[in-house]
Amino acid sequence: MRLNKYIASAGICSRRKADELIAAGNVKINGAVMREMGYDVQESDQVSVNGQMIEAAGRKVYVAVNKPKGYITSMSDERDRATVAELVKDIPERLFPVGRLDYNTTGLLLMTNDGDLAYRLTHPKHEVYKTYVAMVSGVVSDARLAKLRKGVDIGGFVTSPAKVRVIKQNPRSATVEISIREGKNRQVRKMFAAVGNKVIELERIAIGEIRLGHMQQGHYRKLTRREIEYLTNI
């Protein structure tokens, strides 16, 4: 969408006034002043007018959040705990989380206002691998790795094959990378418990090809056009 139309459709002003704001250097794209009225705004662009971020009406927004501990993955909480909605509160659109992470799990959470995409991504038949780094107690022996890879019973449900590798084994704990396709409640914690290791820290580092990368906890970034295409093609 053309930049002047985009600004107007965010409900800030008329298209003519938008042209004036652009010409005066009051409009930035991804932090840099943009003076081209006809600039074609991309899904991944962050547009600000007079320092305020804006979104055009009806636009689909896709962000990757690095969830800290102590946030629940929902939009409100009757117990008044912090919710992930607070992490994206400067985005005018109402975004909701795709799937969930436990209160104490950190890392990659996708948030969007695209209901279709959220539904498809969380549907079991799509089989997107979600990758976690877990710090667990004790030794993750080859026998335990073999069980995790094959599938374990986590209380009435046998998990499907997982990809698992030990990154580092210390005397009393281990750092393990594990990729799973399902998203049962507390699944990674239950899988390790089933083989005798307790999860101490858990971080999600990837959902399919979307990677957390180097983003500070509590921060978010918009997905790139390629990442959005990847997700919509799943």
Ligand code: URA
């Ligand atoms: N598995 C868990 O145990 N917790 C999460 O938050 C995600 C996957």
